[in-house]
Amino acid sequence: MVVRAVGSRVAVVLVGLALVGCAPAQKDPADGVAAGDPGGRGSWTSCVEVAPEMTTAGFMVTAKDAGALPPLDDGFSPVALVICGQETQQRPDGGQDRVLTERRTDEVDGLVASLRLPDEPFVAGPCTTELPGAPWLALIGADGRWTRPGMPLDRCGKLRPEVKGALAALPLSTVSTRTVAELVSAEAAKAGCSQDWKDMIAVETAMNPSSPRKALPEPFPAGRQIRLCVYELLKSDPGTGNFVHGTVLSPERRTAIGQALRDAGPVAACTEQASRFALLWPTSGEDPQTYVELDGCHRIMVVGGVLPPGRTVMAQGDAALAGLIDKR
Numbered sequence: 001m002v003v004r005a006v007g008s009r010v011a012v013v014l015v016g017l018a019l020v021g022c023a024p025a026q027k028d029p030a031d032g033v034a035a036g037d038p039g040g041r042g043s044w045t046s047c048v049e050v051a052p053e054m055t056t057a058g059f060m061v062t063a064k065d066a067g068a069l070p071p072l073d074d075g076f077s078p079v080a081l082v083i084c085g086q087e088t089q090q091r092p093d094g095g096q097d098r099v100l101t102e103r104r105t106d107e108v109d110g111l112v113a114s115l116r117l118p119d120e121p122f123v124a125g126p127c128t129t130e131l132p133g134a135p136w137l138a139l140i141g142a143d144g145r146w147t148r149p150g151m152p153l154d155r156c157g158k159l160r161p162e163v164k165g166a167l168a169a170l171p172l173s174t175v176s177t178r179t180v181a182e183l184v185s186a187e188a189a190k191a192g193c194s195q196d197w198k199d200m201i202a203v204e205t206a207m208n209p210s211s212p213r214k215a216l217p218e219p220f221p222a223g224r225q226i227r228l229c230v231y232e233l234l235k236s237d238p239g240t241g242n243f244v245h246g247t248v249l250s251p252e253r254r255t256a257i258g259q260a261l262r263d264a265g266p267v268a269a270c271t272e273q274a275s276r277f278a279l280l281w282p283t284s285g286e287d288p289q290t291y292v293e294l295d296g297c298h299r300i301m302v303v304g305g306v307l308p309p310g311r312t313v314m315a316q317g318d319a320a321l322a323g324l325i326d327k328r
Contacts, residue, residue: 042145044082046102048100048102051138054084056180057098061135061136062131062132063132066150067153067157068150069151070150071150072115072116072150078108079106079141080140081104081108081140082104082138083102083170083172084101085135085136086101088183095189097182098182098183099177102174102175103172104173104175110166110169111166111170114152114162114165115150115163117162125155127155127156128156132158134151185243193279195242195243199231199239200291200303202273205299217288218262219280220254221288221305224283224284224286226283227248229246229279230243230245230276230278231244231278241276241277244276248283260324264300264316264321267315270296270297274293274298278291278325287304287305290303292322292325294322298321299316301313
């Protein structure tokens with residue numbers, strides 16, 4: 001979602017700086033109209049009931065979607081507005097959630113005036129290349145009926161500056177929040193691990209099957225604590241691992257795992273897919289990153305550190321190394 005709370009106000013988030021030529025957005029009444037009651041025939045209930053699409057993590061409304069909605073009817077006199085948005089929320093336990101927010105205000109005159117403006121005519125010139133966004137916004141009449149108004153666009157297919165300015169000035173109050181997805185678990189946050197991570201050994205072997213296979217460089221820089229994060233591949237996304245457990249290695253485990261890595265020989269030919277892998281990485285965030293398959297082919301891959309940029313070295317692990325890493 002492209003609306004983000006800033007104190008008690010709202011900002012429309014715009015990203016991207018590259019400049020290219022642009023053409024005006026064309027409004028298509030059948031294009032981008034989300035579920036709801038654009039004719040203002042029903043009574044407002046809640047974002048969850050009226051805008052169920054907003055309960056999907058990552059859902060966003062584009063300016064093209066907003067521009068394709070019917071323009072605000074001259075006979076509709078709103079007395080309030082509601083914005084249904086998504087944002088990331090930190091939990092007390094350290095985890096993070098994606099939440100659906102419902103925010104409301106009765107101060108609608110400035111925004112309504114901007115919504116009654118026409119689209120700007122196209123004038124040739126540079127336009128930024130980011131996907132322009134818009135809020136999921138409903139206007140509510142005195143009788144409780146609501147409507148989603150079309151929003152006027154500028155020559156680049158983004159919201160007109162007057163609309164963006166009026167949105168930023170809204171004094172919004174939060175009516176409710178609802179969790180739609182967990183982004184980071186408390187366990188991952190405590191371990192200092194990301195909730196998900198790409199299976200980089202699979203990525204590397206697919207892209208560069210001839211990656212160097214020789215003795216590994218020192219995986220654990222002297223004087224650096226090492227964080228261990230273990231991931232299990234998702235069935236819904238085989239290339240991505242979901243956090244299972246993690247910790248900062250004790251001196252004893254660091255020594256044992258480091259020795260096993262240094263003892264690893266040349267990688268063996270194997271095509272079996274691992275279901276779990278580990279990432280070992282200095283807590284400072286410095287390279288090298290060391291990846292270890294915990295089943296399957298039991299391959300090891302070191303990235304960065306003393307290696308030239310973009311280079312990797314692979315070696316052969318075994319079940320004993322996997323046992324040292326995967327124990328809790």
